[in-house]
Amino acid sequence: MQSEKKELARMENISIEFPGVKALDQVSFNVLEGEVHALVGENGAGKSTLIKVLMGVYTPSSGKLFVNGKEANYHTPAEAIAHGMGAVYQDITMATHLTVGENFFLGHLPTKGGRVDWNRIYKDAQATLDDLRIPIDARTPVRDLTIGQQEMVSIAKIIHQKANVLVFDEPTALLTNEEVEILFHLINDLKARGFGIIYISHRMEEIFELCDRVTILKNGLYIDTLNVADTNEQKLVQLMVGRSVDDMYGIEHTQPGEVMLEVNGLTGERFHDISFQVRRGEIFGMFGLIGAGRTEICRAIFGADPYTSGEVKIAGKPVHNKKPLDGINNSIAFLTEDRRKEGMCAVLSVERNVNLSSYPLISKHGLINLKKEAQRAIDYVERIRIKTPTIDYQCEHLSGGNQQKVVIARWMCCQSDIFIFDEPTVGVDVGAKVEIYKLIEDLLKQGKAIVLISSYLPEVMGLSDRLMVMYEGKQTGLIERSEFYNSEGKLNEEMVLGLASGIKAAEQEGA
């Protein structure tokens, strides 16, 4: 079948070197018309570098590029676009104060009699949007669109630029579940129209849902290209990581101890009447769609946001945390969802980030014990294997997984009893994910009570001892681990998704 499809682009034996590192070593890759070709590998495997070669950002030191069967020699992004290459990057780059239409024509606005031809701009842009069945008005300013809509617009923009090879770099990282569905719909539509699509993602289930072939890179080397239908998640992870991962979520659970955190009838602006208990040595999962109120509940418990009524008890004692410091003093550690915005001090060193929330513990009268400060950083860098050249290295230069470990180390320093992990593995590669799960396992063994928020169902079901499901600020289910599996012994994801989309809730109200 595949041999009949036309090859849109091929990269042959591409090598590229950066000072001291061989970023790509003899890597070959091709994309056919009407296929979605996944590119996978851990962070640093060379995926982005390969894409940047294709997009004309980097010039390889050796290797050849073919477009539509003919050898192509281009060295700038503009030339790459002229050859029909287009990419949608993770952080969408558009002029947000301009309209959708203006963004389509940015840099080459059409003119008529010396004046900008607005009619043509909006007509052309709208035609492309309509053709792709994207329900957005070309006259809308980009800043009024959701992230998901902005992504649709940037796809449309690339197609408008006559690209026929489309690169998606982690397109779902910032999207809600509903938006992901719409995006997949669009990608399938583009595939049917004969576009060649290169798809980069850390999320395994997306690759199996969407892609036809998958190419695995590891440390800048080409490993293999497989038909997605002929492989499975474990095999793929094994090829990417280079070691067997029988079950990523197979952590050792412990016998839960006394109740550490108790929440009764907690009500706030975005959530109503929430009650649950978390015991020592237990992982309490929270699942729901974006906006279900999981993060908001945890922020209220921690003291980052207020709540209107209800009660929080820690180790049996009623507490009311009014600010984050109260939460920390009441033994709560809160690993936030958005590492860049709320977790990490990017320009500060590993050392300072690790100690950030626990300086009072290593200070007397406001004076820091510098030896202890450094020692803690060294201890954690070694213990949880944070890959950093030195402890005074700026965090922004670390990989996502290592940044996340730095933030986790910060909270481990506080010696809290309750750990709230809000999406701990977002933007983290498979290898680092497994290590983060190991850290959670260690915390369990130490008898910590753990709250795990995750939008990724296999993760939250794989790790949790109990699972609370939420829908629009209400708790729609509280499921024990023993009820996770259906009669066939498989994870009953349908049940959880049903609760999370309010189906069960509506039924109950009706009954």
Added chain:
Amino acid sequence: MEKTVKVRSKRQFMKGYFVVFLVLLALFVFMTFASKNFLTYDNLYNLARATAVYGIVALAMTFVIVTGGIDLSVGTNLGLASMLFTLLIEEAGWAVPPAIIFAIIACGCIGAINGVLIHDGKLPPFIATLGMKTIVRATILLISGGKNISIHNASFNNFATLTIGVPGVDAYGNETTLGIPVMVLVWVILIVISFFIFRYTTFGRNVFACGSNVNAARLSGISVRKTIYGAFIVSAVFCAIGGLLSASRLRSGIPTLGDGYEEDAIAAAVIGGASMAGGEGYIGGTVVGSLLIATIKNAGTLLGFDTNVTKLVIGALIIVAVLIDRFKKH
């Protein structure tokens, strides 16, 4: 299987502003050959004395810049302290020590107001301190009637320029004291205090944390309020001290004192490696930056350049310093 962690990167010495230090060194060497008057006791003495107050204001500015803010009211705080002090001892008949304390506290309050406007009023620091600058300058002109007022207390007038050192002979053969003027000593003390705050105190760490990522700082249990208030109060108090030294040196309260000082202060901090985005800044860098600006001005005078040529060089230096910083990061 684990490698031991390297604790520090190799070049810790003058991290962030080593290049600027080399430029300063080069300028010293160049000037030593270019002008026979440069490397003389008298010139260096004057250079140090002229740098001291600017240097103090630059330290003040560094605290605020590291929080991610900017303090345009530094110059007027300087002026306010000097004029309040002058009026209190000359018109109200206060003794010197309470007048000094009052002037410092008054400026501390201005700093606190800046903090309230920025933290609680959520005003951009640029706007809040621009407003305060205008208000304070107007207040100074109102309370002084816009006139210079002489100070008649001899021991206060001699304080800033008093030289601590050994007896010796100056270039003209007159007997004098060879050493460091008190105002330079005060600057050095404030450098040491600032360095200490940045290196050893939780407040210092919090200043960096708030500047780097205020949300992360808040969620890490850091009191953003105390930190922002603190930085602006430290800034204002340092400026007050600078203002009192100026009053002593000039032997009068001058209503326009400190006008435009914020420009050199920002320049010194930025040349010294401070980032206007917050979270980065070096006390040593600010000191080297202040010295470099003062030395360029001094060199301009010695070589007989137009002051506008000197300004042109300083302006270019600011841009180059920031460009180098950008280039290093990408």
